[in-house]
Amino acid sequence: MRSVRLGLALAAVGSVLLTACGGTSTGGGATSEADVSGTIRAANWGGNPTENSLVKKYEADFMVKYPKIKVTQEEIPTNFEDKIKTEMSANNEPDAMYVSTTLMNFAGPAGRLLDLTPLMSKWGVSSTEYIASLLTPWQLNGKLYALPKDFGDLVLFYNKTLFSNAGLATPASWDDIKADAKALSKGSVKGISLPADAARFDAFLFGFGGQVLSSDKTKAVFNDSKAQAALSYYTSFQLQDKSSDLPDKLGATWPGDAFGKQKAAMVIEGGWLIPYMHDTYPAVSYGSIKLPAFPVKQSSLLFTNGWGCSAKTKYQDACMLFVKYMTGKIVQQQVLQSGFALPSRKDLGTDPGITSNPDVKNLFDSATFATAWTFGPHESKVNDAQNTALQSVFLGKSDVKTALDKAVADANAALAGG
Amino acid sequence: MAVSVAPEAPAVTAKVRRRSKRGGMAIAQRRAGLLFVTPYILFFLILQLAAFAFAIWVSFHHYDLLALDNPFVGLRNYTRLTINEDFLIAMRNTTEYAVVVVILQTAFALLLAVLLDSKIKGRNFFRTTWYTPSIASSVVISMIFLYVYHPTGLLNSILGLVGIHTTEAYLQSTTWALPAIMFLNIWTTAPTFMLMFLAGLQDIPKEIYEASSVDGASAARKLFSITIPLLRPIIFLVVSLGIIGAFQVFDQAYIMTHGGPLKATLTVALLIYQNLFNDTGTVGVACAEALVLGIIIFGLTLISRRVIDTKIEY
Numbered sequence: 001m002r003s004v005r006l007g008l009a010l011a012a013v014g015s016v017l018l019t020a021c022g023g024t025s026t027g028g029g030a031t032s033e034a035d036v037s038g039t040i041r042a043a044n045w046g047g048n049p050t051e052n053s054l055v056k057k058y059e060a061d062f063m064v065k066y067p068k069i070k071v072t073q074e075e076i077p078t079n080f081e082d083k084i085k086t087e088m089s090a091n092n093e094p095d096a097m098y099v100s101t102t103l104m105n106f107a108g109p110a111g112r113l114l115d116l117t118p119l120m121s122k123w124g125v126s127s128t129e130y131i132a133s134l135l136t137p138w139q140l141n142g143k144l145y146a147l148p149k150d151f152g153d154l155v156l157f158y159n160k161t162l163f164s165n166a167g168l169a170t171p172a173s174w175d176d177i178k179a180d181a182k183a184l185s186k187g188s189v190k191g192i193s194l195p196a197d198a199a200r201f202d203a204f205l206f207g208f209g210g211q212v213l214s215s216d217k218t219k220a221v222f223n224d225s226k227a228q229a230a231l232s233y234y235t236s237f238q239l240q241d242k243s244s245d246l247p248d249k250l251g252a253t254w255p256g257d258a259f260g261k262q263k264a265a266m267v268i269e270g271g272w273l274i275p276y277m278h279d280t281y282p283a284v285s286y287g288s289i290k291l292p293a294f295p296v297k298q299s300s301l302l303f304t305n306g307w308g309c310s311a312k313t314k315y316q317d318a319c320m321l322f323v324k325y326m327t328g329k330i331v332q333q334q335v336l337q338s339g340f341a342l343p344s345r346k347d348l349g350t351d352p353g354i355t356s357n358p359d360v361k362n363l364f365d366s367a368t369f370a371t372a373w374t375f376g377p378h379e380s381k382v383n384d385a386q387n388t389a390l391q392s393v394f395l396g397k398s399d400v401k402t403a404l405d406k407a408v409a410d411a412n413a414a415l416a417g418g
Numbered sequence: 419m420a421v422s423v424a425p426e427a428p429a430v431t432a433k434v435r436r437r438s439k440r441g442g443m444a445i446a447q448r449r450a451g452l453l454f455v456t457p458y459i460l461f462f463l464i465l466q467l468a469a470f471a472f473a474i475w476v477s478f479h480h481y482d483l484l485a486l487d488n489p490f491v492g493l494r495n496y497t498r499l500t501i502n503e504d505f506l507i508a509m510r511n512t513t514e515y516a517v518v519v520v521i522l523q524t525a526f527a528l529l530l531a532v533l534l535d536s537k538i539k540g541r542n543f544f545r546t547t548w549y550t551p552s553i554a555s556s557v558v559i560s561m562i563f564l565y566v567y568h569p570t571g572l573l574n575s576i577l578g579l580v581g582i583h584t585t586e587a588y589l590q591s592t593t594w595a596l597p598a599i600m601f602l603n604i605w606t607t608a609p610t611f612m613l614m615f616l617a618g619l620q621d622i623p624k625e626i627y628e629a630s631s632v633d634g635a636s637a638a639r640k641l642f643s644i645t646i647p648l649l650r651p652i653i654f655l656v657v658s659l660g661i662i663g664a665f666q667v668f669d670q671a672y673i674m675t676h677g678g679p680l681k682a683t684l685t686v687a688l689l690i691y692q693n694l695f696n697d698t699g700t701v702g703v704a705c706a707e708a709l710v711l712g713i714i715i716f717g718l719t720l721i722s723r724r725v726i727d728t729k730i731e732y
Contacts, residue, residue: 079695081695082695085483085484085695086483088483088484089483089484105698106483106484106698107484109698110482110484110485110486111486112484246590248569248587248590249569249585249587251569251570251585253568377697377698377699378697378698380692380696381696381697387678388680388681391678391679391680392680395592395680397592397680410503414697417699417700
C-alpha cells in the first residue's frame with residue numbers, strides 16, 4: 001500500500017516537473033503563428049456564469065485555431081485581484097489573465113505585467129484597432145500592459161411611460177433634466193436617483209472641468225472650485241430640488257433597481273442595465289440619451305477590462321496570440337451578439353448589433369468623450385475618500401467644501417504612503 | 419481557538435506519568451501520542467507560528483505584496499497608527515461593538531441555558547431551534563439579514579404589522595448600521611455559549627439547590643447566589659471567547675456594509691484586510707494593526723481571567 005502511494009506521489013511530482021520543463025520550445029523562435037506552442041494558464045473572473053462559459057467557449061475555439069497551444073482556464077469567482085495578487089507574490093500567477101484597471105494599478109507599476117508593445121508588432125496587432133480612450137488605463141511610461149476586451153460607460157436612461165404621462169419630451173440638456181426631475185417627483189416617485197458613489201459623480205466632476213488626481217497622479221485635487229461646483233450641482237437634485245433620492249431611500253438596492261421599480265424616472269447607468277431590465281423588469285419602457293454637455297465639456301465614465309500576460313510567463317508568444325484572439329474581432333463580435341458587453345474595437349462600430357439598438361449605440365458612441373475611471377495604486381483609498389465626502393454631504397453631515405477638503409486630505413495621506 | 423480552558427488537562431498528564439512508570443507499554447503509548455499530535459504541531463509551527471513571526475517582521479517594513487524591494491522603516495508603521503484616523507475610528511467601533519456584544523450575548527446565553535435547564539415542556543424542541551442560528555455560517559446569516567434589514571424587508575414589514583410604518587434603511591444609517599450588526603452577532607453566537615452554560619449547569623451539585631430550598635431560598639436568590647458564582651469558570655470561558663470573537667469581527671461588516679456608511683461599521687479586522695489587499699505598500703501597516711489587535715485581545719483575556727476566574731470552593 002505504502003509503495004503504491006509513494007509511486008502516486010512521485011508520479012504527481014514528475015508530472016509537475018514535466019509540465020514545468022516541458023516547454024523548452026517556448027515558440028521564441030517561431031515566426032509564423034502556426035508554429036507557436038506552449039501551455040498557458042488563463043485566469044478570468046468567473047463570478048458571472050454566463051460570462052464564464054463564454055470565456056470557456058472562446059478558449060476552446062482558440063485551441064482549435066492554434067492546436068499547438070494549450071489553454072487551461074482558471075476561473076476566479078470572487079475577489080479576483082486579491083487572488084492574483086497573492087499568486088503573484090508567491091510567483092505562481094497564471095500566464096494570461098483579466099487585467100482589470102484595479103489589477104493594473106497594483107501590478108503594472110510593480111513590473112509584474114508583460115509589456116505587450118514589442119509582441120504586438122511581432123504578431124501584427126495595432127493599438128489603433130482599439131478605441132483610444134480604452135487603452136489609457138494600461139499605458140504606463142510608454143509601455144502597454146493589456147489590451148481592452150470590452151467596456152461599459154454611462155448614459156442617462158429615462159422611463160418613457162413616466163415621461164409621456166407627465167407630457168414631457170426627451171430631455172436634451174442638463175437644464176431639461178433638472179426641470180423634468182422636479183416635474184416627475186410626486187409621492188414616492190423621484191425624478192432621478194443619484195447615488196453617493198464616485199463611480200457616477202466623477203462624470204459630473206470631469207464635465208465641470210475638475211480632476212480627481214493631479215496629472216502626475218501624486219496629489220488629490222478634487223476640492224478645487226470646479227469640483228465644488230460639480231458636487232453642489234450633483235447634490236442639488238436631492239438637497240434643494242427634492243427631485244432625487246438615494247436608491248435605498250427608494251426601497252431599492254441600486255439605482256437600476258429603483259429605475260426598474262419605477263421609483264426613479266431617470267438614472268445614470270451603463271450597458272449592464274439593459275440585460276437587467278430585460279430579465280427583471282421587462283414591462284418597463286425606457287430610452288436613453290448620451291449624457292448632455294456639462295458646463296465645461298461632455299463627459300462620461302469608462303469601466304473597462306483587458307487581457308494581459310504575466311511578466312514571468314515562459315510562453316510570451318503564445319500568451320500574446322491568446323490576448324490577440326480574446327480581444328480580436330471574432331470573439332468581440334460574439335460578445336456583442338451575446339448582449340453581454342460593448343466591444344472595444346473600432347471595426348465593430350458599424351456592426352448591426354450596435355447600429356440597430358439606439359441604447360447600445362449611445363453607449364458605444366459615448367466612449368469617445370468618456371474618461372477611464374482609474375486612479376493609480378492607491379485608488380481604493382482615493383475612492384473611499386470620495387465616497388465618504390459624497391455620503392456626508394448627502395446625509396447632511398457636512399457642507400460641500402468641508403467634505404471635499406477633508407476627503408482630499410485623507411486621499412493625500414494615502415497617496416503619500418499611508 | 420486560541421484560548422483553551424481545560425481543567426482536566428493536569429489530571430490527564432498526571433495519569434500518563436503514573437502509568438509510564440509501569441514500563442514498555444507506556445513508552446509505546448507515549449510515542450503513539452506524539453505521533454498523533456505531530457500533524458497539529460507541524461501545522462501550528464508552519465501556518466501559525468511562522469506566519470506570526472513573519473507578520474512581526476513585515477510590520478517593521480514598508481511592505482507590498484508585489485514590490486521587489488521592501489525597505490525597513492523601524493517603528494513607523496506603529497507610530498503612524500496613533501495618528502491614523504481610520505485606525506482610531508475602527509478601534510472605537512470595535513470596542514463599542516465588543517462591549518455591547520460580550521455583555522448582551524453572555525447574559526442572553528445564560529438566560530437561555532437556565533431556562534432550558536429547568537424542566538420546561540418541549541425542552542428538546544427549544545434546544546434545537548435556539549441552536550439553529552449557530553449552525554449556519556456567518557456569511558449565510560449575513561446574506562439573510564441583508565434582506566431582514568432592507569428598507570422593504572422583513573424587519574420593517576413586521577414593524578408595519580404592529581403599526582410602525584417605516585422605510586428606514588438600517589444598514590445605510592450611521593445610527594443603526596453598527597447596532598444592526600451587533601444584534602445579528604448576538605443572535606448567532608449566544609446559542610453556542612448557551613450550550614457551554616448548559617454543560618456547566620450539569621456540573622453544579624444538585625444537593626446545593628436542595629439544601630437552599632430547605633433554607634427557603636427563592637429562585638432568583640438561587641440564580642445569583644448559587645448558579646452564577648459556581649458557573650464562574652464557564653463565564654470566564656464565554657467572556658474570553660466572546661472578547662476574542664468580538665474584536666475579530668469581520669465577515670458581517672465585510673459582507674453587509676463594507677465598513678460604511680461613513681465608516682460607521684469599519685472594524686479593525688476589516689481595516690487590516692483593506693490595507694492588506696486594497697492599497698499599495700500598506701501590508702506593513704496591516705501587520706502592525708493586526709499585532710496591536712492581538713496584544714489588546716491577549717491583555718483583555720488576561721484581565722478577564724483575573725476578574726472572573728477566581729477559585730471556587732464548594
